[in-house]
Amino acid sequence: MGQYQLQFYKDEHGDEPVRRWLKEELSRTQRLVVGTAMREVLEENGINVCGTEFGGQLGNGLFEFRVRGTLDEFVEDAAAAHAGAAKEKILIRVFCHAYGDKMVLLLAGYDKLVQPSKSHQNEQIKLARKRLAAWKVLGAKTRSRRRTP
Secondary structure (H helix, E strand, O other), rough: OOOOOEEOOOOOOOHHHHHHHHHHOOOOHHHHHHHHHHHHHHHHHHHEEEEEOOOOEOOOOOOEEEEEEEHHHHHHHHHOOOOHHOEEEEEEEEEEEEOOOEEEEEEEEEHHHHOOHHHHHHHHHHHHHHHHHHHHHHHHHHHHHHHHH
């Protein structure tokens, strides 16, 4: 386990949209690469990925985690294990919020190869900000309920 703990944003209905996106919309190869990058880079560095090839600050508590490359760049023996998939290009963005004692909240993500437009990226950032605001409100409600005798 890394220095940072990853947490999936959960909406008021219990849905974890980033977890669902990873499972339902990404290919097996993309999931393997993104999972490896999250374990080896995001869990180890958290918000410190900002200013590196893996991340950047977006302001107001939001940062992006960038995963780009191919399976064989991330996973040892990838070519042997996944013959045709080792060279599949990956260009993924995951929008995050760092908080508390080295926690990283995963708010939204998308495949930039499928949706490369700046307007789509801006929509995803807006969605991440909306989820972050909802998460903060839910946290405030939970904290106030704990204080009530």
